[in-house]
Amino acid sequence: MNRNVRTIVKIAIIIAGTIICGALAYFISSAAFGHSLATASNNMAYTNWQEKFSTLVIFTGAVTGICSLAWFILSRWVFEITSSTGGGRRIIWAILAVISLAGSIAVPQIYSASAGIKVNVLVMAVFVIFFTGIGYWLLSIITTPAAFKYTPVGARLIRARK
C-alpha cells in the first residue's frame, strides 16, 4: 500500500471511527440512562429525548472528529521536520486532546441546558471514553503518520516493532 492510499485509508478510519464511536455512545447512553434522563427532563417523551440527545452526540462527535482529523492533517502535511529537533510535537497533540476532552464534557453541559434535556455524569463519562478515549486517543495512535507515530501517549506500546 503506497503512502497516498494509506493516507486515504487513515482519513476514512478517522471518519468511520468517529461515527462508530458516536453511534456506540448514543446507543449505550440511551439504553442505560435514556429513560431515567427523559423522566428527569420534565417527563419528556423518550423519543423526544432521544432526538435531542442524538443532536448532542453529533455535536460532541464533531468536536472530537475535528480534533482527530486536525492532528492527522497537521502531522501529515503541515509539520515539517528538517532538523533533529523538529520531531514529536506532543504539545500540539496534547492541546487537541484537551480540546477533545473539554468537548466531551462541556458540549453536553451547554447543549443540555439550551435544549432542556438532562444528562448526568455517567453520560459524560461515556462521552469521554468513546469520544476522547477511543475517538481521539486511540484513533490518533492508529492513524498518526509514520514521522510522528510515537507522539500520541502510549503509541509506542501499540506501534513499536521489535
Next chain:
Amino acid sequence: MSYYFISIGGSGAKTLEALTHLCAAGAMPSRGDLNILAVDPDSGNGNLERSSTTLNNFAPVQNLGVGNDTPLFKTKISIIEPFPWKPVEVDMTLDDLMGYHLQGNNPLGSLYEVLYTQKERGTRLNEGFRGHPSIGAAVLAKKSIPREFLDKILGDANSGNEVKIFLAGSVFGGTGAAGIPTISRLLRNELIEKSDKVSIGGVLILPYFSFVASQDNRDLFARSENFHTNTKAALKYYAQKDNVFNAMYFVGDSQRANVKNFSVGASSQRNDAHIVEFYSALAALDFFAQPVTQTHEFKCISRSDSDNFSWMDFPTLTESVNEQKSEFELQKRFVQFARFIFAYIRFVKPVLKDLLDGKRSEYQYPWFVDYFSGAGIKNTDIKNFEDYAEAFVLWLKQLETLERREVSLIKSSMFAANPAQILHPDEFKSCDGSKTDLTLHEVWYRLSENVSFDSSVSGFGRFLRRLYDACKV
C-alpha cells in the same frame, strides 16, 4: 575477481582516499574484496596519514550488517601490512642504500658520483624521495615487493580467480614517478607465470598543483617548476619502453591548484582533495570493471564545460550483480550516498548520544525507537561511522571548493565541513543540481516507516541501511 590497489607516494595516497569513498558509496564493479598496499618512504606523510585515517574509520564500518543486497559498503577493503610499505629504513641516505662506502674508489662508485649530486646522495630519505625520481628508482630497484602481498595475489590466482592490480601515483614527483614503473615491473616479473590471470593497470597522474617553496629552504625537495620536465621525461619513457601495463590512464589538470602550505614532507604535507584524484579513482574503477583479457582500447574522457566539472562529464560505470553485468550511473549512487551521510549528520548525530544516555524523549525520534532502543548497538560502531562521515564531508568540501575550477557535484553552499553540517536544508533535495522531491522531511518520513529486512541486516547496520534506502530518489 580479486582487486588490488597500490598507492604510491602522496598523489597515490590521495587517490586512495577518493577510492575509499567511492567504495563506501558502492561504486566498485562487484562485491569482491579490495586489497590495499600503500608505498611511501615517508610514512608520516600527511596525505597518507589522511588516507589511512579514512581507511581505518571505514574498515570497521564496512563490517556493519547492512545486508548483501545493497551497494552500500558492498566492497570490503583489506589493508596489506606493512602499511605503508617503506622501501627505506629510518635515517637512511642513498649512499647508505647503495653501499657507497664500499665502492667509493672503484669505477661503479665513480659512475654513481656522476649520476647523483652530493645532496641527493647525502639527504636522509625519511620524507621520501623529495621530488627526485632518480633516487626513488635506485632505491626501489634494490627492493622486492612485500612477500605477504605477493602471496595473497598468487593465492587468488592459484584458486582460479582473476586478479586485477592497479597502481596510482604521480609522474612528476619523486615516489610515484619512481615507483610506478619499478613496482609494476617487479610485479610483472614475479607474476609472469600467471599473466593469463593477472592484469596490471595504472593511473599516471600528471601535474595538477603547484607551490612556492620557501626561499631559505636549503634542503633537497620537489620543485613545481620541474614538474613539466619530469612529466615529459616520464611520458617519453612510457612511450619508448615496452611497459608492463595492460591499461594505463593519464589524468592531470592544466589549471594548477596552489598548495597553500608548502612542505618538504612528513605530517605537514597535507594537501586538499582535488578532482584529479577523483578521476584517478574512477580510472581504477574502470580498470577493475574490465575483463582480464581485454583487447586494446584507447579511450578519452571529455568535459562539457572546460572550467566546470559536473555529473555530465562522468561515464556510466559497470557492475556485476549475481554474475550479471549491468551499468549504473555514478551520479545516482554517489549522490544517494552523500545524501545518506548528510541526513545522518542532520538528524541523527546531534541527538544520538543524548538519546542513548536517556537524556532525550525517545517518542520524538521514531527511528530511534525502531532501530536503536534495546538493540544493543555499540558506541564504537557509532563513533567509527561518525568519524568516517566527517572525513567524507571534509573530502567532499575540499573537492567542491577547488581553486580556479568550478566543481558541481554536490552544492557546496549546502554544507560545511569540520564539523560536518548542513547549512541550507532547503538545498538538500536538489543538492546535485537535479530537481527531486526528496526533502529532509521526506527522508525522516521514510525512515520512520515500517520496513522488513532479511537476516543479514542487523544492529547499527540495520539503521544505516534504512537511512541509505530512504535517501534513494
